[in-house]
Amino acid sequence: MLSDLFRSDTFRHGVHPPERKSYTESIKIRRMPFPDEIVLPLRQHAGRPAIPLVKRGDRVERADKVGEADGFISVPIHTSAAGTVRDVTLWPHPDGSMAESVVIEVDRWSPQVPRPRIVAQWEGLEPDQVVKEVQKAGVVGLGGAAFPTHVKLLPPKDMQVHTLIVNGAECEPYLTTDHRTMVEFSERVQFGIRIMMKALGVERTIIGVEKNKPDAIERLRATLPDDLDVTVLPLTVKYPQGAEKMLIDVVTGREVPSGKLPMNVGVVVQNVGSIACIAEIFDTGQPLIERVVTVTGPGVRRPSNLLVPVGAKLRDVLEFCDGLTDDASQIIFGGPMMGAATPDLETPLIKGTTGVVVLTEAEARPPTVHPCIHCGRCLESCPVFLNPALLGSLAQAGRFEEMEDSHLMDCMLCGSCSYVCPSHIPLSQMFALGKNMLRRQKTKEAAA
Amino acid sequence: MSGPAPGSDSSREEETLLRIAASPHVHSPHSTPRIMWTVTITLIPLVAAAVYWFGPSALLVIGAATAGAVITERIFGRRGALGDGSAAITGILLGLILPPGFPMWMAFVGGAFGIGFGKLIFGGLGQNVFNPALLGRAFLQAAFPIAITTWPAEQASRWALRGDNFALPLMSPNTADLVTAATPLGAWKFEGTGTEVLDLLIGRTGGSLGETSALLILALGVFLAVKKYLDWRIPASILLTVAAFSGLLFLIDGSRFPSPMFMLFSGGLMLGAVYMATDLVTSPVTPRGAWIFGIGIGLLVVLIRVWGGLPEGVMYAILLMNALVPFINRATQPRVFGHERKREEAAA
Numbered sequence A: 001m002l003s004d005l006f007r008s009d010t011f012r013h014g015v016h017p018p019e020r021k022s023y024t025e026s027i028k029i030r031r032m033p034f035p036d037e038i039v040l041p042l043r044q045h046a047g048r049p050a051i052p053l054v055k056r057g058d059r060v061e062r063a064d065k066v067g068e069a070d071g072f073i074s075v076p077i078h079t080s081a082a083g084t085v086r087d088v089t090l091w092p093h094p095d096g097s098m099a100e101s102v103v104i105e106v107d108r109w110s111p112q113v114p115r116p117r118i119v120a121q122w123e124g125l126e127p128d129q130v131v132k133e134v135q136k137a138g139v140v141g142l143g144g145a146a147f148p149t150h151v152k153l154l155p156p157k158d159m160q161v162h163t164l165i166v167n168g169a170e171c172e173p174y175l176t177t178d179h180r181t182m183v184e185f186s187e188r189v190q191f192g193i194r195i196m197m198k199a200l201g202v203e204r205t206i207i208g209v210e211k212n213k214p215d216a217i218e219r220l221r222a223t224l225p226d227d228l229d230v231t232v233l234p235l236t237v238k239y240p241q242g243a244e245k246m247l248i249d250v251v252t253g254r255e256v257p258s259g260k261l262p263m264n265v266g267v268v269v270q271n272v273g274s275i276a277c278i279a280e281i282f283d284t285g286q287p288l289i290e291r292v293v294t295v296t297g298p299g300v301r302r303p304s305n306l307l308v309p310v311g312a313k314l315r316d317v318l319e320f321c322d323g324l325t326d327d328a329s330q331i332i333f334g335g336p337m338m339g340a341a342t343p344d345l346e347t348p349l350i351k352g353t354t355g356v357v358v359l360t361e362a363e364a365r366p367p368t369v370h371p372c373i374h375c376g377r378c379l380e381s382c383p384v385f386l387n388p389a390l391l392g393s394l395a396q397a398g399r400f401e402e403m404e405d406s407h408l409m410d411c412m413l414c415g416s417c418s419y420v421c422p423s424h425i426p427l428s429q430m431f432a433l434g435k436n437m438l439r440r441q442k443t444k445e446a447a448a
Numbered sequence B: 001m002s003g004p005a006p007g008s009d010s011s012r013e014e015e016t017l018l019r020i021a022a023s024p025h026v027h028s029p030h031s032t033p034r035i036m037w038t039v040t041i042t043l044i045p046l047v048a049a050a051v052y053w054f055g056p057s058a059l060l061v062i063g064a065a066t067a068g069a070v071i072t073e074r075i076f077g078r079r080g081a082l083g084d085g086s087a088a089i090t091g092i093l094l095g096l097i098l099p100p101g102f103p104m105w106m107a108f109v110g111g112a113f114g115i116g117f118g119k120l121i122f123g124g125l126g127q128n129v130f131n132p133a134l135l136g137r138a139f140l141q142a143a144f145p146i147a148i149t150t151w152p153a154e155q156a157s158r159w160a161l162r163g164d165n166f167a168l169p170l171m172s173p174n175t176a177d178l179v180t181a182a183t184p185l186g187a188w189k190f191e192g193t194g195t196e197v198l199d200l201l202i203g204r205t206g207g208s209l210g211e212t213s214a215l216l217i218l219a220l221g222v223f224l225a226v227k228k229y230l231d232w233r234i235p236a237s238i239l240l241t242v243a244a245f246s247g248l249l250f251l252i253d254g255s256r257f258p259s260p261m262f263m264l265f266s267g268g269l270m271l272g273a274v275y276m277a278t279d280l281v282t283s284p285v286t287p288r289g290a291w292i293f294g295i296g297i298g299l300l301v302v303l304i305r306v307w308g309g310l311p312e313g314v315m316y317a318i319l320l321m322n323a324l325v326p327f328i329n330r331a332t333q334p335r336v337f338g339h340e341r342k343r344e345e346a347a348a
Helices: A127-136 A177-184 A186-200 A214-222 A244-252 A272-283 A314-320 A377-381 A388-396 A400-405 A416-420 A427-447 B032-054 B056-076 B086-096 B104-118 B132-143 B184-191 B197-202 B214-226 B233-252 B260-265 B269-276 B287-307 B314-331 B342-347
Strands: A029-031 A037-041 A065-068 A083-092 A098-106 A163-168 A204-210 A229-235 A267-271 A290-296 A304-309 A328-333 A340-342 A355-360
Touching: A029 A177, A037 A083, A065 A098, A127 A186, A127 A272, A163 A177, A163 A186, A163 A244, A163 A272, A177 A186, A177 A214, A177 A272, A177 A290, A186 A204, A186 A214, A186 A267, A186 A272, A204 A214, A204 A244, A214 A229, A229 A244, A244 A267, A267 A272, A272 A290, A290 A314, A304 A314, A314 A355, A377 A388, A377 A416, A388 A400, A388 A427, A400 A427, A416 A427, B032 B056, B032 B086, B032 B214, B032 B269, B056 B086, B056 B104, B056 B132, B086 B104, B086 B132, B086 B269, B104 B132, B132 B314, B197 B214, B197 B260, B214 B269, B233 B260, B233 B269, B233 B287, B260 B269, B269 B287, B269 B314, B287 B314
Parallel strands: A029 A304, A163 A204, A163 A267, A204 A229, A290 A355
Antiparallel strands: A037 A098, A083 A098, A290 A304, A328 A340, A328 A355
């Protein structure tokens, strides 16, 4: 094919923030001990929050369900430790809001062994039964967006999915969560791929990994199955290479049409951590109650890759990493490009928490904002080819409808434009605001 | 929420105010002041070359224009606006496109006009349509047509002034005893004589202060382009267009039209292409727009030089294209990811 001649191993535009992965990229994953208290927000995924199943004083065993999925685009919540429900109440959420959460006082003396359970034999299952098992286990995308994984496993009848793309790009600076998962659990990733390929009925799987993780690429290649068409595709190191649409563009050479899903171009993308999690379900039957989290940055005394019980509080996690340095000044849930800064050490780590990055005074200082000089750097960084300079001036004038005409809704808030802006204009923050204003307006119109 | 756990090592929130900010939390090291000051620093060799060729007059004229620009920005501009370095660039650039014997008070007025009416009246840095330095010169050309076209010949002494730099404010310069000589473009246009290309390259000709050392300007332009502080597409497209268009004319009638080498390296083309047209604020933001902008300037330069009433057309060519930038930007928006291109739809 002619188009294959022009295939490259990256997308167009994008930025090159310093990678800073050396803090943790070669550190083995450690298991964090159970803290005294865990907090399980009922909203840890995209879609509707789970419905609480427990009340104050209830006794729960490890991996018991404490919240039930509310509909198809929702997942249940399981407790990551045995103990007693202390309260069901509003609690600080990593996104900065307050969310209804189940607070559990962890039983110090419990052996933390889950109840015995029946593990489904994946070979004998129909695709829709696999989907049900995945939903039951509360699996969501572990790359950060936390979209329920089972929804992506059930394409509508009119869409033909032919390729599974496993996302191991991990383009956010600092984070090494997926990296360590691929190095240490490559067999599990391959097992998860096998299950997913059967459930989706696809012939081909491509694992996309940025080239700055040569050991992960090597491990994955060493464990490739002989009987399936699975390949590892090394990708150019560039942000946001791990964005779903960018990854699909690189792997298949096709652009997902605006407002459409990857399925529209015959592709399903799953984060490598989610794949490993699916393998776990059909291996031990353990639902999503723990995950790998990178705790890193110059503000952490002992940067680590941890296996953290979902719901562990920031304070306990940081303490396990020997605490903060004296000049630590900002704590970020997720990576520094798209993550949210939190001021509250009581905030729990949830299913979608890819990492905790602690920046020091020198790095976190907000830069001075200057007027836009129309240098065009933002246009040359935008991976979806928007005009951030124009959108920014529209946002400042409050002209949100015009922002929509300039394709604001195609913006994925990757932050590349803000990163390159020499005047340090908070472009992506303005775009988040614009999107919210438009959404609110739509809701109002629908209600009227 | 509740206080820190007893004995906890990370219970530092009482001492440290954790910062909250919107993502991204890291920023590229480039900043607007850094870009502007780097450009300013690259102008120093040009000023030095002007002093070498034209003596102390160069410093007087450039200094006066810069003072006019900077003082105006300080008085009427945003607080702290001087720190971004853009007023200094405007002043120095204006000085570099004035004749060596220009009265200082006129240069000062030009700098003040460029900043005041070229930039501040639009709302300050980033809001202006026209390049402020060129607008300042256009004003001076309209206001003082004689003084700005008086090109003194080489003096006997390197230290002699090249004209009446110290003319009193509101007074015309005294040019009675001044020996003048035509610039290479003027000589070609009005006297039909050419100039050695080597002289053009190193700047051993008459002309405005900074317009004469084409080779030096080109080298500085390459440096800025490598640093990505200017869009290489703009000078490249301007110079290529001038070379191609004037080359075509030269082929048609070599006796009537000047050679492309002469066109490229004479007058203000090199300074205009590298330092004026590439002004970030007044040039297109899209890569395709940059090409269109540059080609437009190149065509206009040749048209004005060959058929216009003036020997030089770089200033008006850039100002005219400046006015078209909003339209160029709108017409050259790239296709948004995941959207069909209209032409492709038609083809499919």
